[in-house]
Amino acid sequence: MTGRPRRDPRAERAARQVGAGARPRFDLAQPPGGAGIGSSGRLRRDPRAEHARLLVPGGDRPRLARGGGAGIGAARAAAPAPAVRVVRVDDPACLVVAVPDLPDGRLDRLDRQVLGAARVLADAASGAVVLLGGAGMPDLGDAGPAGADRLALVDLAADDPDARAAIVCAALAALSPRHVLFPDSDDGADLARRVAARTGRGLMTGVEVLTARQAIRPCRAGRCEQVSAPPALLTLAADRVAPYAGAVREARPLAVDPPPAPPMAGRIRASAPRAADPATMTLAEAPFVVAAGNGVTDFALFRSVVAGLHATPGASRVVCDAGSMPRAAQVGASGTVLDAVCYLAFGIAGAPQHLQGLGRVEHVVAVNTDLHAAMVARAGLSVIADAQRVMPAIRDALAAEGG
Known part of the structure; x- marks a missing residue:
């Protein structure tokens, strides 16, 4: 005789049976000696079950609450959804205006890069970024995640480049920004040159490197570089500055009421782009x-x-x-x-x-x-x-x- 208790497998099987019915069901997780008691008479622990009970829901990394409130058998309260942190700038030291192209009324990749560059200049001067766009844009709900602190929507003349430049100049006169950034695209570069001609302010085009202290652009067919302090007006080359990836900004509506531009009868008219047949477009150009x-x-x-x-x-x-x-x-x-x-x-x-x-x-x-x-x-x-x-x-x- 070893002194060990003898186990009765039939009795243990009957103790694990759950309910009654034509087909027997058994709770295999229940210890044979009763709830929590093993065959040796000691308390048996299930490490996997304890880990599941102590695991705090939510979060990227598993976290165990080993305090008193999360003991064995304690109910776990559902973790509330994390609140989205919105950064607000109530009293900016200066304003940095971004004038995106907004094709189809939305921010494209280059527009987001322009907002990211404006964010670099504004953060260095404790300022705020103002997105200047056309009224009636339906898809500007992502202006805050893109880095805009203010959202100024004015009635831009889409078919009249001169009137559009006049309205932008009037809005800039009301805002008095320190820097104004345009995308170095066909429309953005044209608008930037018209605004520079009307305001008489210096314009730096095709900027490829932009920091809070300097702006660099290629010149002389790319053989040289022009380096200067960030100018008042600049156009940003594509894929040179990363889009903003920080906390969501407020994108607070900002009332700007520039005077209507005078009619430009007989001047240049811009027609809406005509969509090409997608079946015949090359893959490199297809949207x-x-x-x-x-x-x-x-x-x-x-x-x-x-x-x-x-x-x-x-x-x-x-x-x-x-x-x-x-x-x-x-x-x-x-x-x-x-x-x-x-x-x-x-x-x-x-x-x-x-x-x-x-x-x-x-x-x-x-x-x-x-x-x-x-x-x-x-x-x-x-x-x-x-x-x-x-x-x-x-x-x-x-x-x-x-x-």
């Missing part, structure tokens, strides 16, 4: 690309969905090698590197050379059955489903919306 991968088998359905979305068709290398799509539609390092606003990938896993082709795409949407695919990790929005089932749903939704 919206829908691509097919190995998960797409019905290419007639794929082409109808692309046409309904008014997008440009693309494909992965595997699809082009199989001859299902032309070689000109290949997206990737060995195909075309995109500079699109949105990229929708049907059934593309995301090989490294294909992800290199996404380049500077702002929004990526992935439809894939593999939750752990590289394309799903790259995407901002993912649909974990079969592309062959998602495409008919998109086609039917487009048909219902059009009808």
Whole structure:
């Protein structure tokens, strides 16, 4: 005799049985000697269950509450959602104005970079960034996350460059900013030169390096650099300053009522840009690309969905090698590197050379059955489903919306 208690397996099995019914069910987590008592008579602990009870919900890293309020059996209160921190500048020392292009009424990549550059100058002088845009812009809700402290909307003349410059000059006279930044785009550079000619203030174009103390731009065909203090007016070259990535700013509406510009009859008129046929655009110029991968088998359905979305068709290398799509539609390092606003990938896993082709795409949407695919990790929005089932749903939704 060893002195150890003898175990009765039939009795332990009966003790673990839960409820009654035709099919017996057993609670295997319950110790055989009773709740919390092992066969040796000692208290038995379940480390996994204790870890689950002490785990505080929410947060990026696991955190255990080992205090008295989170003991064994204590109920865990749901953690409140973290409040969004909004930075407010009530009494700025100066104003820095950003005049973005706002194509289609939204901030594009270069506009966000201009706001990021304005943020650099304003933070160094304890100032505030004012976004000067046209009235009636519907998609300026992201002005705060982009770095704008104030939001000044005026009635800009979209079809009259001279009137537009006159209105901007009147708004700048009311705001008295220290610096004014424009994007070095076709429209932004033209507006900046017109404003400089009207105000007589110095303009520095094509700035590639901007800090609180100096601005640098290339000159003499790029063989030399011009260095100066940040000027009153400047245009920022693309992809030279990072967009603002800090806390959300207030974007408080700022009332600016410039006088109406005089009519400019017989002068230059700017017509609205005419949209090109997306089916004939090159991938390098297309703003919206829908691509097919190995998960797409019905290419007639794929082409109808692309046409309904008014997008440009693309494909992965595997699809082009199989001859299902032309070689000109290949997206990737060995195909075309995109500079699109949105990229929708049907059934593309995301090989490294294909992800290199996404380049500077702002929004990526992935439809894939593999939750752990590289394309799903790259995407901002993912649909974990079969592309062959998602495409008919998109086609039917487009048909219902059009009808």
